[in-house]
Amino acid sequence: MVSPPHEAMHRIFQHDPGLFSRVSRFLGVDIPAPVKATALPTDLTEANPVERRVDTLLRLETASQGPYLLAVEAQGKKHPDKPASWAYYTAYLWTKYRLPTALLVVCQDHATAKWAQQPVSCGPPQLPTLTVQPLVAGPHNMPVITDPEEARADLVLASLAAITHAAEPGVDAILKALSTALRDAPEDIAKPLVEFTAQGLAKRPAKNLWRNLVAVDLSFYKSYLAEEVRAEVRSEVQAEIRAEVRAEVRAEVxxxxxxEARNEASAESRAEDILLILEQRGLDIPEDVRSRVTHCTDPELLRRWLARAVTVPKAEEVFEDA
Structure with missing residues (x-):
């Protein structure tokens, strides 16, 4: 199942294709900024029924080096099958479009990033026919942007920094700087970045801080994050109301x-008194009389029987006025 962090880590490059060239300097390469970008279909399925999809695929054109393809993969954890898939993606794209193909893997933890950047060859050791070594962006090399001015200079990069450092101790400072920088940004620029950041944080503790910062600094923002908070509050209120109603019903019941217990106890006591009086008077008590008295639950009727039990000549006559 595709998670929100997975979507945020690659879709942010669709939102701003030029981000790759700005990120590249942190990856040890120098990629020129594109002068044109085109989103391409991510379905790499051939005629056979095997379906293969890259997360994000962009055609970027530069003034100095010409066009090239950028495949962006969001990787949440180690997966032994991924290097082979990445090799297929790059080989297929190179064959289909006849363009140089770059592969960028975005991670949120050090272990996955270290695993992803290891070169993997598909041939024997002495014949590495095809070697895959993607560029990897993660908490190990993405900048920790804690200065609002620095965040304001590149809001999208600051959002990616928050996403890739989502599990790191310094993410709180990054989020505070980003929310401050977004205060002055136009709404159409701020909205998608608020959402990308929220998706990237997913269920981590930092998401609660981001909610609070958004509520205070970006009160205009009314997208799914606000609706999500409203839904949670509604659920909490519903639970509280249900608990109150249960308590009221429980008290009534x-x-x-x-x-009912008091009435049953009273009825049992009066039934015992009726039978005791009849026995003390030496009257014979047939089984049907005894059963009728003991099974009666009407306190008023038992009271009348008790009064008659004192004077009737026969036990059966206790019921005559019933």
């Missing part, structure tokens, strides 16, 4: 049961 308890009172009803207690009243």
């Amino acid at each position: 308890r009172a009803e049961i207690q009243a």
Whole structure:
């Protein structure tokens, strides 16, 4: 199942294709800024039924080096099958478009980033026919942008910095700087970055801080993040109301049961008194009389029977006025 961080880590490059050239300097390469960018279909499926999709695919054109393809993959954890898939992607794209193909893998933890940047060859050791070694962006090389002015200079890079450092201790400072920088940004620029950042943080503790910062610094923002908070609050309120209603109903039911118990106890006591009086008077008590008295639950009727039990000549006559 595709997670929000997975989507944020690669879709941010669709939002701003020029981001790759700005990120490249942190990866040890110098990629010129594109003068034109085109989003290409991500479906790399051939005629056979095997389906293969790259996360994001862009055609970037530069003034000095010409066009090239950028495939962006979001990787949340180590996966032994991924290097082979990446080799297929790059070889297929090179064959289909006849353009140089760059592969960028975006991670959120050091272990996955270290694994992803290791070169993997598909041939024997002495014949490395095809070697895959993607560029990797993650917490190990993405900048920690804690200065609002620095964040304001490149808001998209600051958002990516927050996403790639989502599990790092310094993410709180990055989020504070980003929210401050976004205060002065036009709404159409700030909105997608707020959403990318929220998706990238997913269920990590830092997302609560981002919510609070958005609520204070960016009160205009009313997208899914606000709706998500509203849904959670609604759920909490519903749970509280249900608990209150249960408590009220429980109290009512308890009172009803207690009243029934008192009536049953009173009825049992009067039934015992009726039979005791009849026995003390030496009257014969047939089984049907005894059963009728003990099974009666009407307190008023039992009271009348009790009064008659004192004077009737026969036990059966206790019921004559019933």
